[in-house]
Structure formats: structure tokens, C-alpha cells
Amino acid sequence: MNTLPADLLLAAGAGPVGAVTDFLREWPNMWPDLWLSTLDTVYMVVWATLVSLLVGLPLGVLLVTTDKGGLTPAPAVRAVLGAIVNIGRSLPFIVLMVAVLSLTRFLVGTTLGPTAAIVPLSIGAIPFFARLVETALREVDRGVIEAAHAMGTRRATIVGKVMLPEALPGLIASLVMTVVTLISYSAMAGAIGGGGLGDLAIREGYQRFNDHYLWATVILLVVIVQAVQSLGDLLVRRLSRR
Template structure:
């Protein structure tokens, strides 16, 4: 077990680097999640509301929104990061570091989350919506007090899936200097041929993903049995 002994000897030097990388990853993911919900949730609602038989049927609008979402989802994230470098520089003043990485992370996650929101809202019982219509509820009221509350467990599950995807995306952001654990894996693990750093970053990413997934599962279970 010589490798374990060597790992223990190197751990005091590795720990600060890995901890800072974890903080950068969490910073990127938390801000990207905020922007994803801010834009992805209304987009998902519009995808459902403008569909045939929706609250505000508008097939042409639905087709345009669907096309935009499909284009956003079809781009591999590594390609998307490069494609929006100019926009990233315009918004943040740089293309390097965790703050810059928030831009492509958000753009990549918004259409993904919007489709999950659409799926969750479609699972709401149509009878509940029709009953609200019959009682004279306005469209905005139906969305805020019927659709979203009834779909909340599905929305939380979709958000958890999105956060896990963002953690994966943030690791890829390290390939172009985005910082975080992905950057450590590339610079310390791959470029320096240091397996200790490589596998340590993998372990940290797994821990973060498991923590997010476990918290999400608990919330979904509680909301489903309220």
C-alpha cells in the first residue's frame, strides 16, 4: 500500500488546492442554477401554455420557442463554451475564471431545465386546471396557484437533475480555464501526470453530486407526501 502512504504524505499540500477548487465549483454552479431557474422556469411554462389546448394557445410561438430550446440542447457543452466566448467577454470582461464560466453554464442549462419544467407541468391533472377555469380563475392565477404547486415535486426533481448536469458542465469548463475542480483535474492531474490529484478531484465531484442528489431526493419525497 505504498500509494496510500504517499497519498497521506501529500494530502496536506493537496487539500488547500482541492478545497479552493470545490468552492469555485460551488460558486459557478450556484449562480448558474439561479440564472437557469430565473429564465428556464418561465420558458418551460410558456412551452406548456402556448401549446394547443394550453392556457394561451399560440402554435407559432410554441414552434419558435421549441426550436430555440432544441438548438440549445443539441450543442455539446464544450462547443457552446467556445461559441459564446465573445458574449462571455462582453458580460464579464473576461473569458477565464469561475465568473466567466457562469455564462456558458447558464446558457447550456436553461433549455435543459425548460424541457424538464415542461414535462413536470404536463403531468398535472387536467381536471384541476379545468376546475380552476370554471371558477373564473385568471391564467396567471392558474399558473401560480395550480400548475406550479401541483407540479412542485417534479420541478424539484428536474432542478436536481439540472444541478447535477451543471456540476458536470463546470468540470468541463476547466478545459478552457473556467476554474474549479475540472481545472485542477486538467492542470494538476492530466498535464502533470499526477494521478493523486486526478482521482482526488473525481472523488470530490462524486461527493458533491451525491450530496445534491440525496438532498433533492429528500425534498421530493416530502413534497410528494405532503
């Protein structure tokens, strides 16, 4: 049976080699949109991470310190905080985005764009990060805490000078996990016009049946996640050796 020469197949765009060639040929044309969408994704993730850190870290500390056997036991407070965190974690992110549309519009004046997406991203990440902080703090040696307490150290000082420094590698790992989760959340935010790579994948890739955009956004998201995870792993290793 006669077969077409490989160069004719390549020219016709047949097979995986042709698909890759077409993708690479289209990359320069896609790059301006990909670059802007990447910047939007980074913008959303950075701000949502900062909000999650500022709110989730104290919340995680309170979950530990108000628990039975904590520095300031308060079962009622612990129960309320735990319920709030559990409710926040139980909602699928796509449902959460729709549920807080009114709050988003009230806070930023719109429900579209990267700035609007920061609101549901932060709300979704805060309880997630708080639980990770709680887990990291519970791994701190109780003997170190009890020794500091026996020396008459103030509770706030124990938290700031003993618990948090001792749990720092775990806290960094928790923050990295939160950032990776926010990257995936930011991609889902594109479903309701949140901008970023997810929005580009849906708008140009899915709705216009352009596989090149779909694959390009997947590649960029993988690269971003790998870079964040590698940097986080490096920091955790260095802090663990101290």
C-alpha cells in the same frame, strides 16, 4: 520463490495499498488547492443554477401554456420557443463554451475564471431545465386545471396557484437534475480555463501527470453530486407526501 515482506512493499509504495497510502499522505498538501477549487465550482454552479431557474422556469411554463390545448394556445410562439430550446440542447457543452466566448467577454470582460464560466453554464442549462419544467407541468392532472378554469380563475393565477404547486415535486427533481448536470458542465469548463475542480484536474493532474490530483478531484465531485442528489431526493419525498 522469495517474496518481499508486506512492510517493505508498503514502504516502496508498491501495489494498491501503497498507492492509497501515498494518496493519503499527499492529501494535506493538496487540500488548499482542492478547497479553493471546490469553492470555485460551488460558486459557478450556484449562480448558473439561479440564472437557469429565473429563465428556464418561465420558459418551461410558456412551452406548456402556448401549446395546443394550453391556457393560451399560440402555435407560432410555441414553435419558436421549441426551436430555440432544441438548438440549445443539441450543442455539446464544450462546443457551446467556445461558441459563446465573444458573448462571455462582452458580459464579464474576460473568458477565463469562474465568473466567465457562469455564462456558458447558464446558456447550456436553461434549455435543459426548461424541458424538464415542461415535462413536470404536463404531469399535472388536467381535471384540476380545467376545474380552476371553469371557476373563472385567471390564467396567471392558475399557473401560480395550481400548476406550479401541483408540479412542485417534479420541479424540485428537475432542479436537482439540472444542478448535477451543471456540476459535470463545470468540470468541463476547466478545459478552457474556467476554474474549479475540472481546471485543477487538467492543470495539476493531467498536464503535470499527478494522479493524486486526478483522483482527489474525482472523489470531491462524486461527494458533491451525492450530497446534492440525496438532499434533492429527501425534498421530493417530503413534498410528495403532502
